[in-house]
Amino acid sequence: MVFDIIRNRRSVFPAQYNDKAVTKADIEKILEAANWAPTHKKTEPWRFKVLHGPSQARLGQFLSNKYQEVxxxxxxxxxxxxxxxxxxxxxxxxxxxxxxxxxxxxxWEEVAAVSMAVQNMWLCCTQMGIGAYWSSPGLIRYMDEFFQLDQAERCLGFFYMGHYDGDLPDVIRGAIEHKVDWIE
Structure with a gap:
């Protein structure tokens, strides 16, 4: 049930990932889920750049070097x-x-649409048993030095994915009653 998937979604960090590969077919399925996010005026503003294999090490080297530079x-x-x-x-x-x-x-509506696309990806990962984490380091403002970005395209962060071992901790949320005003 979708409600259970929503409640079980967690941030799973790279330190928790094991060596099991995330297949290209799984990534394509996750990206297809992203493509079904709601979008006002059908602008479909989400864009994704998949780093798989050797490009991941190049990204790490770029981020590390840029951090030391700035x-x-x-x-x-x-x-x-x-x-x-x-x-x-x-x-x-x-x-x-x-x-x-x-x-x-x-x-902000386009940022919200991209965020909903990422939520779709995250829920899909949860259902597939793949851990995920959205990282948005300050270094994303330099990503035009690493990626070929189109005009008016910008990087909002990185979606890390990986398989993990064991159970994830339960999360406690404050009661919704404290976050809602009913107006009649």
Whole structure:
């Protein structure tokens, strides 16, 4: 049931991934789920760049080098994580947004549409037993130096995916009653 999948969705980080590959067929299925996200005025602003195999190490090297270049006091642990996390993943998908050239709707609506596409991916991963995590480091503002981005396209983050062992912890949410006002 979809409600159970929603409740069981968790952030699963690269450090938790095992060595089992995420297949191209699985990635294609996950991306197809993204493509069915709602989109105002049918702009379909989501764009994805899949890093699978050797390109993951190149991404890690780029992020690590860029961090050392722009950070006044780079931390060794962050340098290592930026270098290693893409390689630990079964795949990394760069989450991008292509702004409607006519700007026929507010930018936040296109960001929301991309976010819904990512939620579809995450729910699909949950159903498939694949761990996932959306990372949005400050370094994404430099991704035009790594990827060929179209005009008005920008990177919003990275969707890390990987298989994992064991159970994920339960999550407790505050009661919805404290977050809703009923107006009659």
């Amino acid at each position: 950070e006044a006091r780079p931390k060794q642990i962050k340098i290592r994580k930026l270098l290693e996390n893409p390689v630990k993943a079964g795949a990394v998908i760069a989450i991008c947004m292509q702004r409607d050239p006519k700007e026929s709707l507010p930018e």
